[in-house]
Amino acid sequence: MGYPLLRFWEARNVKHGGELMWMDLLMVDGNGTMMQASISAIRIPRYRERLTAGSMFSISGFDVSRCAQNYRLTDSSLMIRFSETTSFEELIEPVSPLPEEAFRFRNQTELIGLANTNTQLPDVMGEILGVKSTVSDPPEDKNHVMVTMKLDSDDTVILSLFDSQAVAFHRQLEALRADPKVIVATSINPKMVGGRLFLNATSGTHVFFDKKTRAGSGRFYELVARDTGLQSAAPLLRSYAKVETMTIAELNSFIVTAPSQEIDFLCTGRVVNVGIEKGWCYVACSKCSKKLLRTVSAFTCGRCNNTHAVGTLRYRVEMAISDDSAEGTFVGFDGVMTKLHSIRASEALQMLAEDGVNPEDSMIPQFISEMVGVTYTFQVRVTAYNFTGHHKTFTITRIAEVHGRLPVHDVDISGGDDDGADDDDKPSGEPAPDNIGGEGYW
Ligand SMILES: [Zn+2]
Structure with a gap:
């Protein structure tokens, strides 16, 4: 009696350079139910050439064992393991009818x-x-x-x-x-x-x-x-346009529960505050866009290993944004902020006309502080970086829509926050996170 081989694939260990561990097979048994079979790595060479999806096989001399409780492929609790003595032969004649389909669809x-x-x-x-x-x-x-x-x-x-x-x-x-x-x-x-x-x-x-x-x-x-x-x-x-929308509460829980991945979402929320802790800009290496370290006489780029790096001013605006579900911390980097306000960070600094002040300590330009209270729809890119648990900021990759100052209904946006960003902000000296790269930082 022949059993159709539905599908087969390799199980590899991603943590060990993709080492081949075993091969999974799905077959259909005599009762028309799906049956899982497994061939361990050392036995694969003996059978590999013979495996053809859709063909009928006779199989005998195998071991039967319990399926693992996790990640079950069939409804049966038992599975077949190929052993030293397993005979597995393709049945050529007579030509069998098309193999049965077997799926375990779930709604x-x-x-x-x-x-x-x-x-x-x-x-x-x-x-x-x-x-x-x-x-x-x-x-x-x-x-x-x-x-x-x-x-x-x-x-x-x-x-x-x-x-x-x-x-x-x-x-x-x-x-x-x-x-x-x-x-x-x-x-x-x-x-x-x-x-x-x-x-x-x-x-x-x-x-x-x-x-x-x-x-x-x-x-x-x-x-x-x-x-x-x-x-x-x-x-x-x-049709790249299809990016799912998420609430900020969903976004916050996504990075806690989902496997690490890179994915974009659209969020809509109102800016609650800007630049409270980190100011609005940083001096970046003109080569690699990483934040430069200031020494007495020059700027050093740790990434380029250059002690006399040329600096350019770039936006890095950290914002608390909230919707009806939750609040989150979002960062707009140079590309996004320049496009939104049509003014470069260096030009914004010029307009402040604060002579002799370290740009990173300068006051927040008015057009940026005026973002508070405005509602935006923006695209957020969640990257592996968001899943590390150390950094709870999300990077804004695009402002999709500016809704302006919507009437505030039940949400209290003041929250008693002290908007003291322009007087007591200290240079942090902390290197910028690795994913700062300005335009197309990824
Ligand atoms: Zn550099």
């Missing part, structure tokens, strides 16, 4: 129930609404693709793929002649972050579009039937 409610438990790696199917990709040509390090999809409810959810899987996904999408409508993704890890569901790909994640699966084609034809015939506004992959 949104079930996924929320499984989130953060690390017990199951279920499959999902949904409508693709947009794709945001950091994959460039040729690909660089640290790739991330975010697929905005609609499962069964009207809420959207983001499926993230990382590194080589992100690159493969990006290429797969590019190679298609038309944008797919339906995505099936297997073995995903659901996470709740700040009250929202996120789906992260795992090493076992396989992606199928549209009619590549029988399950997906059902959904595909439903969507086609519902299609209004209107051309979609832009190709999926290029």
Whole structure:
């Protein structure tokens, strides 16, 4: 009797240079249920050539063991382990019918129930609404693709793929002649972050579009039937505009609970104060944009190892911003602030006309202090740096909209804060965080 091999993939140890640990296989047993099998690294060479997804195999002489309690791939609590004596042969004749499909689809409610438990790696199917990709040509390090999809409810959810899987996904999408409508993704890890569901790909994640699966084609034809015939506004992959909005409370909890990653969000909030502790600008190395250290007679750049570095003045405006949910600390660097106010930091210093004052100790220019009370919609980039726990500031990468001074309703913005930034501010001498790089600091 033959058993179809559905999918297989390598499990590698990311912490040890990607060392191959074992191979996971998903097969279908005689009752039509999914069954997990595992081949340890030393035995892989014996079987590797034979593995073909979709083929039928006879298998005998294996060990049976319990599945790990975490990250389960099947509903069965038992799995097969290949041993010294395992025989695993592809059945060529007679030609078997198409292998059964087997997925463990979970709907949104079930996924929320499984989130953060690390017990199951279920499959999902949904409508693709947009794709945001950091994959460039040729690909660089640290790739991330975010697929905005609609499962069964009207809420959207983001499926993230990382590194080589992100690159493969990006290429797969590019190679298609038309944008797919339906995505099936297997073995995903659901996470709740700040009250929202996120789906992260795992090493076992396989992606199928549209009619590549029988399950997906059902959904595909439903969507086609519902299609209004209107051309979609832009190709999926290029629609970079789709950045999820988050409240500040969600953002604060995101960095505590989500895996470290780089991702952009849109927030809307009112500036509560500016520059209270760190002033509004810093003297940066003109080569690398890192904050310079002042010595008696010159500036030193620690990064360039230059004791006579040329300094340029750059904005670094730290702001407390609040919405109805919470308050957070956000930093606008040179590019963002220059664009917002159409004036360079050096020009702003000139206007202050404070002779002989260290620019970093100068008073806050009026146009910056006037940001207090104004509501902005801005894009925030969460980076690995935000997950270190030491720095609770978020970097603003773009001001999307200026809403002006909205009427304040129930939020008290004064909070008794002393706006003493312009008199008792001390030069901190602390080097700027590593991610300061001014324009395109990343
Ligand atoms: Zn430098």
